[in-house]
Amino acid sequence: MNFKIRAATKEDCKDISRMIMELAAYVKAPDQVKISHEELQGDGFCQNPFFECLVAEVPEEQKSKEGFTVVGYAFYFYTYSTWKGPTVYLEDLYVMPEFRGNGIGTGLLSKVAEVAKKKKQCVHLHLSVLDWNTPSRDFYAAKGAQDLTVTEGIHVLRFDGQNLDNLANEAPKD
Amino acid sequence: MNFKIRAATKEDCKDISRMIMELAAYVKAPDQVKISHEELQGDGFCQNPFFECLVAEVPEEQKSKEGFTVVGYAFYFYTYSTWKGPTVYLEDLYVMPEFRGNGIGTGLLSKVAEVAKKKKQCVHLHLSVLDWNTPSRDFYAAKGAQDLTVTEGIHVLRFDGQNLDNLANEAPKD
Secondary structure, three states: OOOEEEEEHHHHHHHHHHHHHHHHHHHOHHOOOOOHHHHHHHHHOOOOOOOEEEEEOOOHHOOOOOOOOOEEEEEEEEEEOOOOOEEEEOOOOOOOHHHHHOHHHHHHHHHHHHHHHHOOOEEEEEEEEEEOHHHHHHHHHOOEEEHHHHHHEEEEEEEEEEHHHHHHHHOOOO | OOEEEEEHHHHHHHHHHHHHHHHHHHOOHHHHHHOOHHHHHHHOOOOOOOOOOEEOOHHHHHOOOOOOEEEEEEEEEEEEOOHHHHOOOOOEEEEEEOOOOHHHHHHHHHHHHHHHHHHOOOEEEEEEEOOHHHHHHHHHHHOEEEHHHHHHOEEEEEEEEEHHHHHOOOOOOO
């Protein structure tokens, strides 16, 4: 299958938004998505973007059943290790089911690694997976990813909603 | 104890660097720190900084045994959720042992929450802890953090070194 991987443009945000919903449905959280394609446009295609995104595109004659030619995306941003310096975090990697098994996921993942190394000299790429998501865990393991939750005991914590508000309200006044 | 929390300046990077080493020693990885204070200056105090940092400072008369007045730091950067929008990641939170128990850690943490909400409308604050680090886990739990590794089964994966190079070398050519 022919496909091309390229940097997303503002015009791709509708496709990205559609696939964010598809991925959320896959991880059993379709009602969690509160971001519109307009917000993606504003947050990713501005002076200081919050993120970068790659998309995978197939030729018109290979379009999806519903008529889409943008069939996968990798959504990432730059982070920083106080031990090692610049790093990159892969927030989402997704390929539409009917296009899987053609190297598109690998293409997107490896392109993020290449861009992050070239552009920001990133020394590692990190991401999160859910423990029940065996296909994804196997995919990343086969590519050489280390599971830091297993090997080093890393846990991810989060403050949100009222807990984040309470925290912010406790801040010392200047 | 009197203390002040303020945004770090370029001139604080020597102190931050010293405390990054102290924190690395605490988490049993002192040989992992490869970043100098000059690199922190370049990466954090430039046109598009990789991170922001707050420091906690005590008055001269309360300085540490070794003569330091900058006694804690919170190191963070902005991230992005494809479900919720802007978020903030707390990479490091540290207070020198002799200054603990005075609300400095809480002050730093809550100030990060406040800054992130005001400046970037962040909807959650996330961070990582090691499973054996009970004091930190208890501290964050008491403030309302949810442990997503326990409640949702989130694992953190990483590609680095040769694995990252291999990945980047696999990238499709443009």
